Amino acid sequence: MTKQGDEDELYLIQETIHGKFYSPSQDDDVQQVIQELALNYESNYERLTTMFQFSPSKKTRVHVYTDREQFYKIIGRQTEGTYDAKDNIIKVFTPPQIRFVPSLHSEYTDQLVHEFIHAIIQQIHPAVGSVKWLDEGTAFYAALQLEDALNQKHHFREIPTLEQLNSPTFFDDYGSSAYFYSGLMIQFIVDEYGLESLNEIIREPLALETILDTTMDQLYLHWKAYCNKEILSL
Helix, strand or coil: CCEEEECCCEEEECCCEEEEEEEEECCCHHHHHHHHHHHEEEEHHHHHHHHCCCCCCCEEEEEECHHHHHHHHHCCCCCCEEEECCEEEEEEECCHHHHHHHHHHHHHHHHHHHHHHHHHHHHHHHHHHHHHHHHHHHHHHHHHHHHHHHHHCCCCCCCCCCHHCCCCCCHHHHHHHHHHHHHHHHHHHHHHHHHHHHHHHHHHHHHHHHHHHHHHHHHHHHHHHHHHHHHCCC
């Protein structure tokens, strides 16, 4: 394994059928973490590319950091993962302990899948990234993180208003609940209008009302009733 000049002097640790995984370290624990991430990434690849009817033209590049502070310094903010549309690279923090702690394993392998979904849908149409509930909700839904939250009967904050949902600070204000409710919006769209409609919205995010033949206000009211039903079933 040698350093790759075009990857910020990172080491290419593993190359799979659809991905290239880099890290600033070649330590054994880093290599084992990347093996776990790569295995889960590949196991979800066909499902997600089929779901969104899109296959990346190149192998996905993933930068993996096992040092949290180093990752925060590189990213410039406190987050567990990000997809950078400017250079089409996924960057994730993944603690070495994922091999020994089942809950951490699923959390961080799902994080990579979540970021891969961002990579898919923002390559389909970059404007998806500007509609944050659509972008984050689709990733949370398709990575099966919403399903996990519902199955584990997590408790979240009250249902947000339409203004809150559309607010640029929604995810800052609502934290994990923002992902949950955005994911529920995507699940509602798929349940009520079909996966094909979601794919149309991803391809024309500003034409949502035309695609669904409704207004955002009407969609919100129907979704709120759907949320109440889902939450009551928890």
